[in-house]
Amino acid sequence: MTQQPTERPADRSTGQPAGRGAPSGDIVLEVHDLRVHFPTNDGVVKAVDGLDFTLARGKTLGIVGESGSGKSVSSSAIMGLHNPQRTKISGSVVLNGVDLLTLSEDQMRKRRGRDVAMIFQDPLSSMHPYYTVGNQIVEAYRVHNDVSKRQARARAIEMLARVGIPQPDRRVDDYPHQFSGGMRQRAMIAMGLINDPGLLIADEPTTALDVTVQAQILDLLQDLQREFDSAVIIITHDLGVVAEMADDVLVMYAGRGVEYGPCKEILTHPEMPYTWGLLSSVPDVQGDTAVKLVPIPGNPPSLLSPPSGCKFHPRCQHRDKVPGDLCRTEEPLLVAGQRGPGHTKRCHIANPEDIYAKEVLPEVEGVAEAMHDLVEESK
Ligand SMILES: Nc1ncnc2c1ncn2[C@@H]1O[C@H](COP(=O)(O)OP(=O)(O)OP(=O)(O)O)[C@@H](O)[C@H]1O
Numbered sequence: 001m002t003q004q005p006t007e008r009p010a011d012r013s014t015g016q017p018a019g020r021g022a023p024s025g026d027i028v029l030e031v032h033d034l035r036v037h038f039p040t041n042d043g044v045v046k047a048v049d050g051l052d053f054t055l056a057r058g059k060t061l062g063i064v065g066e067s068g069s070g071k072s073v074s075s076s077a078i079m080g081l082h083n084p085q086r087t088k089i090s091g092s093v094v095l096n097g098v099d100l101l102t103l104s105e106d107q108m109r110k111r112r113g114r115d116v117a118m119i120f121q122d123p124l125s126s127m128h129p130y131y132t133v134g135n136q137i138v139e140a141y142r143v144h145n146d147v148s149k150r151q152a153r154a155r156a157i158e159m160l161a162r163v164g165i166p167q168p169d170r171r172v173d174d175y176p177h178q179f180s181g182g183m184r185q186r187a188m189i190a191m192g193l194i195n196d197p198g199l200l201i202a203d204e205p206t207t208a209l210d211v212t213v214q215a216q217i218l219d220l221l222q223d224l225q226r227e228f229d230s231a232v233i234i235i236t237h238d239l240g241v242v243a244e245m246a247d248d249v250l251v252m253y254a255g256r257g258v259e260y261g262p263c264k265e266i267l268t269h270p271e272m273p274y275t276w277g278l279l280s281s282v283p284d285v286q287g288d289t290a291v292k293l294v295p296i297p298g299n300p301p302s303l304l305s306p307p308s309g310c311k312f313h314p315r316c317q318h319r320d321k322v323p324g325d326l327c328r329t330e331e332p333l334l335v336a337g338q339r340g341p342g343h344t345k346r347c348h349i350a351n352p353e354d355i356y357a358k359e360v361l362p363e364v365e366g367v368a369e370a371m372h373d374l375v376e377e378s379k
Pocket residue numbers: 038040045047065066067068069070071072073074303
């Protein structure tokens with residue numbers, strides 16, 4: 001488990017290189033009270049509204065949540081990709097001791113790709129169609145390294161070979177459309193890791209790929225993470241991916257973290273009804289068609305005017321376990337779970353372990369077992 005946010009002050013002044021050589025286990029990223037709001041004609045869209053997590057070198061954080069919960073907006077904030085004219089961002093994003101939110105666009109540009117890199121769901125839209133794959137990797141390398149084109153090309157070929165592109169010295173001159181989807185994602189990973197960033201953010205990196213290629217890409221990411229000892233954030237809808245890849249899990253709902261802790265804890269002893277809902281809506285884990293799929297009723301709330309109290313209350317099937325009207329009137333704080341302080345959740349229910357064991361587990365037993373096995377296998 002990575003640690004809870006600490007009071008370590010950020011170096012807001014120097015803009016020095018971000019200590020990528022930090023030893024494994026050291027905290028690389030501390031996100032505290034991150035808020036990303038978009039003022040629009042209809043009001044303010046509170047896409048991310050108070051997010052806290054930390055991540056250590058060599059560790060993987062899985063971020064899960066339904067569409068629109070703020071997963072990509074948070075990662076774009078970490079990458080400094082939002083337009084400052086149209087976005088209100090507050091809180092802190094401390095990467096190796098430097099609060100990225102205090103940096104100028106120029107200072108941020110120097111770090112993007114070198115200290116933090118991102119790979120996206122669809123590499124076709126993030127690669128330029130008019131430049132060869134090799135040229136794009138060479139450019140990504142030369143932005144941060146004072147080397148000749150020839151040296152950079154040799155490094156690009158080396159990285160393409162490392163991510164499993166066959167005949168890399170020939171394929172380096174292909175255009176993106178000449179690569180298959182899986183090969184493009186491999187090339188994106190090569191480009192993301194070529195500068196050995198301390199933090200790699202993978203936003204739905206395998207969603208567009210078929211199951212076999214997806215498994216290969218996830219294996220590759222895990223191998224490379226061990227080799228490069230980077231911290232990784234993997235954003236996904238797929239709890240199976242989380243179980244296989246993540247050390248910690250952050251469950252997001254309506255722009256907030258609603259449950260957070262070690263992967264095994266969250267997937268096998270979840271305490272928040274929304275996480276229970278995610279588990280019961282996992283389709284056909286390990287191909288068992290007997291596992292019943294129960295989607296969470298209703299839709300995610302509007303981020304322009306979210307519900308009062310617990311943001312999940314209009315959809316929650318367990319709010320009768322909370323006395324009075326508390327779920328509707330008072331937003332639960334993020335507090336320690338029943339099994340220890342490393343596990344936090346936002347929910348008023350006093351005895352979630354009991355309810356999970358008696359009411360939820362019988363419904364999600366197959367999924368829970370599959371998650372448990374995946375977590376154990378991934379160790
Ligand atoms: N520039 C913007 N202006 C206004 N609203 C925005 C803007 N960018 C994102 N949003 C809104 O912020 C919310 C969160 O979006 P985000 O892309 O982070 O969702 P997500 O969790 O990544 O979803 P998905 O799983 O579909 O990728 C959405 O409601 C989205 O419409």
